[in-house]
Amino acid sequence: MFLPYNINVIETNEKYSWDSKKREVNIKLRGLDFVELADFIFTDPKVTIIPDTKKVYGEERYLAFAMIGDERFCLCFTLREDKIHLITIFKKHYDKQWRTYYEEQ
Secondary structure, three states, rough: OOOOOOOOOOEOOOOOOEEHHHHHHHHHHOOOHHHHHHHHOOOOOOOOOEEEOOOOOOOOOOEEEEEEEEEEEEEEEEEEEEEEEEEEEEEEEEEEEEHHHHHHH
């Protein structure tokens, strides 16, 4: 079956949904797979979740700050139907935002 490049394919598992193209891009650009890392983020005992107010997205988005081993991560997600919809993940620098939302909670 041929799918045009601009068609978004939403995949799901028991807990999460995600756009397969965004997942591929994230893996290619950052070497990070948000589907594989999401459980680690949400099970960090100190995970901190805040609203993403950087811009208007047309839906409420959230940022989850967490540690996996000795590395800092930020996962962007939203809630859609009965799933957590994963948007992107990136390694987080040690900066004011990290200290404010993760260390000073």
